[in-house]
């Protein structure tokens with residue numbers, strides 16, 4: 774993940790998450806965004822120690838391994854593991870600053886609507902808007918009304934994001950996916966998880982490592 778990208782005419786997507794576990798909704802949203810927006814690639818950023826939520830159920834290494842399995846066959850997607858190399862909480866603002874230093878193209882932070890509405894609670898969130906655009910992805914069941922602070926930043930067309938380095942917002946409503954990691958964890962614990970929600974290879978990994986059973990616990994954090 775170092776070096777100036779040759780693809781500076783397009784935007785680098787940044788998709789952060791806990792991925793506890795990664796599900797088909799994550800992959801489908803990333804695929805839809807690649808098709809609809811002027812993105813060169815999407816960098817997935819698994820949070821080693823997510824600061825804004827309860828401790829994940831699966832350990833950081835297991836979540837990373839599942840993400841690798843889910844993305845292995847698609848060269849449009851890469852994984853940035855720098856949050857695993859840093860001490861302390863995994864702040865997105867720090868990751869974006871590192872990506873900013875290594876890439877000449879604009880960055881777009883991809884956030885589901887639930888994550889977007891919590892953005893003002895994130896560490897140095899205004900600095901995040903100085904480092905990247907935000908792409909807000911609708912989620913079923915969540916009201917699409919955007920907070921007033923973001924409205925002056927909204928771009929009507931995705932191409933508008935190319936005219937500035939950061940600070941614009943784009944609302945993406947074309948891919949409403951039902952998957953949620955919370956629902957998956959509950960379903961995996963009681964045997965009712967929809968198999969179609971998990972990318973190839975991930976169910977076998979979960980089974981082999983005994984993850985998300987009622988008795989399993991994350992002993993890495």
Ligand code: ATP
Nearest residue numbers: 789790791792798884885888910950952953954955
């Ligand atoms: P949890 O239920 O544990 O919060 P999650 O399904 O939201 O998990 P995360 O790893 O927390 O998964 O999500 C990473 C990012 O992906 C967040 O910005 C989240 O809003 C977004 N996201 C997750 N699932 C979807 C979905 N089905 N549609 C759109 N965005 C999604």
